[in-house]
Amino acid sequence: MGQEEWDQLLMGRAVEEAMRGRGGVEPNPMVGCVIGREGRIIGLGHHQRYGGPHAERVALGSCGESTFGASAYVTLEPCCHLNKRTPPCVPALIEAGIGEVVVGCIDPNPLVRGGGIEQLRAAGVAVRVGVMEEVCRQLIAPYVAGVVHHRPYVTMKWAQSADGKIAGPGGVRLQISNEESMRMVHRLRAKCDGILVGIGTVLSDDPMLVAKDQPDARPLIRYVLDRRLEIPLESKLVRSARESAVVVACENEAIAGSKADQLRQMGVQLLEADSIAAVLSDAHKRRITHLLVEPGPRLARAFFDGGWVDRLWVFQSQLTINDPAAPTAATIPDEYQLTGSTNLHGDELTEYLNPRSNVFFHPSASADFHWAKD
Ligand SMILES: NC(=O)c1ccc[n+]([C@@H]2O[C@H](COP(=O)([O-])OP(=O)(O)OC[C@H]3O[C@@H](n4cnc5c(N)ncnc54)[C@H](OP(=O)(O)O)[C@@H]3O)[C@@H](O)[C@H]2O)c1
Known part of the structure; x- marks a missing residue:
């Protein structure tokens, strides 16, 4: 399987995962995460409840093997800001030794908006942005309506x-x-x-x-x-x-x-x-x-x-x-x-x-x- 096909497959699974949080996570966005390595999915998860752990932490916790050097596919840019109920996900990805983070779309929240990606890159993690971007944005349409359009x-x-x-x-x-x-x-x-x-x-x-x-x-x-x-x-x-x-x-x-x-x-x-x-x-x-x-x-x-x-x-x-x-x-x-x-x-x-x-x-x-x- 080529890289592009692999990207679509894993991000597609992350989107499906994310949708399982609908109605539980609001006013947070629905987010899904899939961890892959050498052509295999080794973990996955989604944000289930407002105030509960974010998708990245759930997916990391579900891996039954080392995540060192693995790729994390996340529908939304991992969060980096501190003034909220749950700890930020960027440090968790770095501590887990994730080698590459593939992001569906950038977080439109002015408190994040690219900040998570910057922190990952500063820590030496490779980041690619924009795999299935429009689908990932549709997934968070209610969140965009709130944080960007105030409705x-x-x-x-x-x-x-x-x-x-x-x-x-x-x-x-x-x-x-x-x-x-x-x-x-x-x-x-x-x-x-x-x-x-x-x-x-x-x-x-x-x-x-x-x-x-x-x-x-x-x-x-x-x-x-x-x-x-x-x-x-x-x-x-x-x-x-x-x-x-x-x-x-x-x-x-x-x-x-x-x-x-x-x-x-x-x-x-x-x-x-x-x-x-x-x-x-x-x-x-x-x-x-x-x-x-x-x-x-x-x-x-x-x-x-x-x-x-x-x-x-x-x-x-x-x-x-x-x-x-x-x-x-x-x-x-x-x-x-x-x-x-x-x-x-x-x-x-x-x-x-x-x-x-x-x-x-x-x-x-x-x-x-x-x-x-x-
Ligand atoms: N099958 C279904 O799924 C379903 C669902 C709901 C209702 N219904 C049926 O629909 C019928 C009622 O429909 P309806 O069209 O008469 O009433 P509606 O759509 O329930 O309500 C319309 C009324 O809301 C008022 N309104 C207040 N602010 C408004 C605004 N900004 N824009 C538009 N309207 C505003 C208007 O009053 P003013 O006249 O003062 O402007 C208007 O008469 C009933 O028979 C009901 O059983 C069916």
């Missing part, structure tokens, strides 16, 4: 019938997806730390917006875009606001009224925000790294028009509603790239990436279904 990564998802309807006649709530799709949605919610809907959906569906039966779910902040504070006091969201955060984004006039006081007394947090940009900025301040938007057609169009979507998941069922009075799904912009699809006991889940997103680097996220199907 969460946005996944939008909806369910539609075979004839493109998202609800029953007049917008009445209907179970469109099958059980397997629903399970997948709850797995997806469990990997996110924010979820957002429009007031139209609250008024018609009265959703709870939680990740059901997911023991490893992250705390989920629930957002509603509701300009005039129409959210009913008896809605499930308001009634559960003390157990799990609910943020209602409204206009300036609404925030001073008596309804606002009632909502606050019930534990709802109010945010004066007149744009999606302002809501995303608030989500970033609350350390939300991955926001799941579950829109009706109006909110979906607003997110498309503003260019706020990074990734789209559409669940299409085999059910036909066949009623012109039932609302139709928003039109997916032509430029969106289909990156993968998977069959869920008859329903079809299709993933698209927005190539105009400032965290789009490579259409490689299709492999991203595996964690949700575990």
Whole structure:
């Protein structure tokens, strides 16, 4: 096997490893590491949990033989900064006698940005940068969204019938997806730390917006875009606001009224925000790294028009509603790239990436279904 093929194989394995950390490592990036020597993989690992050991240390610890002179393939530049929860990885690689470090992409965090590579080289370790670079950057898109663009990564998802309807006649709530799709949605919610809907959906569906039966779910902040504070006091969201955060984004006039006081007394947090940009900025301040938007057609169009979507998941069922009075799904912009699809006991889940997103680097996220199907 030639060097280039070997590089692709090992970095490809490191990317797969990294993806296993999704939903556990945030706000850190997902990172994977593979240690190889003389045509063999001798160790591998990934960053599993925020605050837990980084991929390089896990991979080094997994080697059953000496790592002296071996090559370490890391999807992201090893860290060198000290003001964080875990010790830096560069000294660990140097102490382990690693001969060469192959880096997927440079860490965009201003505290690192090339510093790890410099330290390795200064210690006499050979470093090559940029193997599968764009794929490795796509892997850390939520992290780039946070550290570079100060916003969460946005996944939008909806369910539609075979004839493109998202609800029953007049917008009445209907179970469109099958059980397997629903399970997948709850797995997806469990990997996110924010979820957002429009007031139209609250008024018609009265959703709870939680990740059901997911023991490893992250705390989920629930957002509603509701300009005039129409959210009913008896809605499930308001009634559960003390157990799990609910943020209602409204206009300036609404925030001073008596309804606002009632909502606050019930534990709802109010945010004066007149744009999606302002809501995303608030989500970033609350350390939300991955926001799941579950829109009706109006909110979906607003997110498309503003260019706020990074990734789209559409669940299409085999059910036909066949009623012109039932609302139709928003039109997916032509430029969106289909990156993968998977069959869920008859329903079809299709993933698209927005190539105009400032965290789009490579259409490689299709492999991203595996964690949700575990
Ligand atoms: N199948 C699915 O996956 C799925 C998912 C969710 C909902 N649904 C269905 O969708 C229907 C509701 O959809 P919908 O389109 O009426 O409502 P929606 O998308 O849930 O909410 C739209 C509303 O949000 C408000 N809003 C506040 N800030 C906004 C902003 N910056 N941009 C855009 N909207 C903003 C708007 O109120 P203003 O009018 O005041 O501007 C707008 O009417 C229901 O039938 C529900 O069952 C289906």
